Amino acid sequence: MDRPPLGCSTCRDSKVKYDMQQPACLRCVRLQLDCPGYPDPWDVLHREQNSRAASQVAERVRRIKAERRDKRRAEKMESQLLRTMMYRIDVEAEVYCISALFGSFSDSSGIMVFDVLPQLHAGHPAACFSHALKAAALANAAIESRQPGLLTDARRAYKTCISSLRQAMESPGELRDDSVLMAVFLTGFFTFTLRSLPGAEMRTIGGLCPHAAGAQSLIQYRVQTGLDNEIDRELFVFCRHIGLIVFFSSENPMDPGCFLTEFGAKWNTWTYHAALDSSIGRAIVVMGQLRSASRSRNESSENVARLGSETFGVFDELICATSCIHWNGSCASRRTAFNGLIGLTSAKSVAIAKSLYLTVGLHLLQLLFELTTGTGRSEELTNLCSGAAVFRCINQLWEQVTAAIDIGDGRSEPANGPSRALSVFFLTWPLMAIAHSPKASTQMKSNANRILRGS
16 A cells, blocks of 8 residues: 655655645645645554554564564473483483483583583493483483472482592592593582572572582692693683682682682693683782772772772773684684683684673672772762763673573574583573672563573
8 A cells, every 4th residue: 555645746746845735735826736735644643653553563473473482492392301201211311311411511512521521421431420420411401301300310329429539539540530530520510500490599600619629629639640631621721710700709709819829820830721811810900909999998099090990901901802702603613712711613602702701891890880989989989980881891791691592582503502501501600790780770680590590
């Protein structure tokens, strides 16, 4: 249906400006021309209202279709898991749970600590590794498929694993086996998985991995005895990442100097050592200075202004680091980001790495904002770090989080890159930072908690 003209067609054909007179143009009356007149203003208003309503309905339909598509995909994945687990009654559920765990965390993950699990499982691993893998796989399947019965078997396997680990630690010969080292990692992964249980306290990954210190001690022993390899390196990088989370998120963190020594200078002579990013090292130092200044009641305005300048300098370095991260289109890329933790094997892994850098920046800006807006601060210091700067950082962080886990847009999982489960695993820290930020909107906090809960 053609829309009526907005002006006199006779004047338009003659390229004369409309005079908008009713019921006919004065020019048409003067020249005795046929004037079609102008549309009724109410018709124009109703047409605009109808167009706006139609666009709103189309947007609502698109959103509902995307939600239904996501729901059908989740139900399909759950039904496939349930059908697989009930396919043969003469095969234990752990076989299919382990297969599902590998599919979610090890296939095309780009994270060696996960990629190596199927290889170790296919060989002749230590008993503690088998029990730890069983516990982690059953716990993951219990959460994903909502089958609490599997969780009972998972806890039983976890207890057996701890006993086997104690025996392995007393035998120097068994410590040569890489599977013993990875068993320590899997016990920590098991405790992390339990965060999604109803009523579980939502804490950072650092508080959910109490075995990180044990893994680091075991790595140190293997280095001293010449048993270390690439697996030790990757697990050390992972343990250092947990230490970073605890440092930036905990109320009683490690001293910055001790942290840099424990995870940096102490390992400089190690052949497989992966150095800490310079921007992250500076962020650790500045974070320690900000905490010291916030605890001091008589901090001078000059020192606070200096800290503000250093904080924004480090934040600019972190933003620069995110701009240098990109994916070259190859799934076999060996490039890594964020202290060597994330392999840049897909666009989603790039978004995860950027989220981690922005999370560090968010912690710095929030603490600086609290420091400069304290009681008795001058207007100049109050303007040094406005709430708008923190809000912009949160928005940038949320943009990368949504890019990493494809929230609500109906897109399918790519063939390459980390799965949604693995993405959420590494985005736990950014999501917790958003959920606890006073500058984040209520809707954003709700979405972050929903993702963390696995709903």
